[in-house]
Amino acid sequence: MTIQSSSAAPAGALEQPPPLMNTPEFVSRIAERLRAKSGSDLPLSCFIEQVKLQLAGGKTPEELDRLARRQDNKAAIDCFRSWAMPE
Numbered sequence: 001m002t003i004q005s006s007s008a009a010p011a012g013a014l015e016q017p018p019p020l021m022n023t024p025e026f027v028s029r030i031a032e033r034l035r036a037k038s039g040s041d042l043p044l045s046c047f048i049e050q051v052k053l054q055l056a057g058g059k060t061p062e063e064l065d066r067l068a069r070r071q072d073n074k075a076a077i078d079c080f081r082s083w084a085m086p087e
Contacts, residue, residue, distance in 0.1 A: 027052060031044055034051070034068050
């Protein structure tokens, strides 16, 4: 006879999927933060493209979120370069 033990997994043990950080809403939110911090008149599309390039370049969404919140942000220069000088 086979004995089966059926122990329920604790509620915290179930893995929940990570929040969707690479969604259009997330990208737009980060781009808007970067634009507001830069104080520039560049179009939002420039900042959206910068966020997409940084995500594609290996930056994590958490890094981008921290970058958008930092006070000494150089995102405007990087954003302008990605917008004005596409590869």
